[in-house]
Amino acid sequence: MPAERIRVEGVIKLFGERAHEGLDLLRKGAGKDAIRERSGAVLGLDNVSFTVEEGEILVVMGLSGSGKSTMLRCLNRLVEPTAGSIRVDGVEVTTLGSKALREFRRQTFGMVFQHFALFPNRTIAENVEYGLEVQGVAPAERRRRALESIELVGLRGWDAKLPSQLSGGMQQRAGLARALCVDADILLMDEAFSALDPLIRREMQDELVSLQRNLRKTVVFVSHDLDEAIHLGGRIVLMRDGAIVQAGSAEEILLAPADDYVRRFAEHIDVSSVLTLGRLVDETPPLLPESLHAEDAWPLVETRAPDEVLVVTCDRHMPVGRVSRDRLGAPGARGRRLDALMDGGIARARSTDVLRTVLPLLAREPLGIAVVDEHNRFLGLLTRERVLHALARTRPGDGEWNGSTPAPGAFPSSHSTRSATTVSTGLPLTFPA
Ligand SMILES: Nc1ncnc2c1ncn2[C@@H]1O[C@H](COP(=O)(O)OP(=O)(O)OP(=O)(O)O)[C@@H](O)[C@H]1O
Ligand SMILES: [Mg+2]
Missing domain, CATH: 3.10.580.10 (CBS-domain)
Structure with missing residues (x-):
């Protein structure tokens, strides 16, 4: 049985200076709107719980504003959860001090964003090795590892180019190489392929799946597209208004959607390519x-x-x-x-x-x-x-x-x-x- 890597339990996030007033209101049963009216706090996550297993791709889905990015960023505390527990490999992340947190982030997580966030004036190799540079890895060693990652994502020969000389799809490959280069084995990917053309996007999805299999990475992937989630395989967590409305395989979601919100995601899906006999x-x-x-x-x-x-x-x-x-x-x-x-x-x-x-x-x-x-x-x-x-x-x-x-x-x-x-x-x- 695969080991559990991440366990999220009862995580709540309220944005705003009076987050704790908001938390009291939430615990008394107030809804998102009432909380905002009375405390000014915005409810980003409403009692979210899920687990991620070793070597799986968990897709976090939902409409815009449903809390996907907030959830992802809570995992490495780029966003501070207001309440709840997040354990990664058994370590309670929410109580780590700032030094331990930095170290933990560096060792555990690689992040890939929708807008590739590459430094425009650094070459692809320099971008990819950036994480290792920050860690103080010697130049020759970090370049060697950067070139390895660049090869893994199919960008061999492009290492000396600037980001502007690459297409969007290639830049996203570079973003992925950068995340792979630091050797962190949990990848957090936020709409990583959403800015790409459909064909390139599909290609990147295939590539991620094969990388994930070969490198045994654990991936938490944010998307608003069920088709993408299905293609990536694995389990899906569907969010609405900061809460999880349904979690399960694509098949389970298609066969028994929890409500109309979920059903709407499934409407355009070719069920025959998802359902197994x-x-x-x-x-x-x-x-x-x-x-x-x-x-x-x-x-x-x-x-x-x-x-x-x-x-x-x-x-x-x-x-x-x-x-x-x-x-x-x-x-x-x-x-x-x-x-x-x-x-x-x-x-x-x-x-x-x-x-x-x-x-x-x-x-x-x-x-x-x-x-x-x-x-x-x-x-x-x-x-x-x-x-x-x-x-x-x-x-x-x-x-x-x-x-x-x-x-x-x-x-x-x-x-x-x-x-x-x-x-x-x-x-x-x-x-x-
Ligand atoms: N820094 C912030 N301050 C205040 N409210 C925030 C902040 N970040 C997010 N929110 C609110 O939290 C909720 C969830 O936002 P989040 O960005 O997680 O949604 P999302 O599902 O990632 O949406 P999208 O698909 O548009 O990226 C929204 O209501 C948003 O306005
Ligand atoms: Mg988002």
Whole structure:
């Protein structure tokens, strides 16, 4: 299990000279506006708690003014929290004296800002090595390390140029190199890519992810863009008015947004590229064991099964194929095992695959796709109905949308006691012992 690097608990920030009056008001239940009216203090953070694990990218999101930068800056006390606890590697940051704080900042954090904050009259190498210069590292050593970082971010050969000779994207790479150069292993990044063109931005996101993996950095990344958060992967903390409204994976946020504020962030997102099959799968689909004989299977499917039923191994661990009602009900079926009557195999996909990659396959597979884990063990069935609900952002059974399609009347009429409109793939067909 990855180690916890940062633990933020109950952090409150009030800006203004009468912050402590504001704190009293907040503790008595006053809201942001009332606090400002009565004490002049601005509520920047309202009881924020979260943790960051070793080697993860945590994305702090929210609209402008929601408190993202304030939160990030509290971590290294560029902004002083008014109350609450911040522990980094077990050290309580809020009580460090000024000398210890400086040392701690230097050793622990690298920061990257939206506007690259490069010195215009220093070369890229001189900018990148600045942190080491401040630390008193010898010139040759700091240049060596600067060139290493410059190479890491893909700026090899640009070290002797001035920032003005580089494009915005390249300047941001230099900003990243500067943060990497000091060897601090927690990166704090505030809208670091927001000023970049979309394509360059995407490139930088990819690069950050690969750097973070290779260098085992822990990253806290502020963004107002859910698409960026999804691309960076990892967990998301969503803020509004200084408080956290929801925390979780992109999938969790898309599948169950806490409220309309969160939903608005998710509106333009292509859910099929985020949702993984494991989240969408029907874990209790109708299924039959392969060793069953047709005449024993028939009563189970006769009145209330879909047109095709999944066939699995007797231990339920592996999907084997599918059998149609037509076949089961056909005159020659009696006495035969299901594995001899199957209409074909069943398509499989991994639970960790994202939905988008299996959509073409699903289009060809009316019954659905058997979803398996990394050991090929059966987890459940991904049906078209489930997928359509996910894409429409409704839940099966919501009533907003009815996914069941009436089956054509191809079934032998003597057996046809079911009503087509009651057919649902979600019915609990029991597995005979
Ligand atoms: N130095 C300050 N003095 C007074 N109020 C401040 C100060 N810094 C931030 N605030 C207030 O705290 C709240 C949170 O601001 P913050 O800058 O953290 O938001 P943000 O989410 O980073 O926004 P943006 O996306 O625009 O960067 C806002 O209401 C802001 O006005
Ligand atoms: Mg900000």
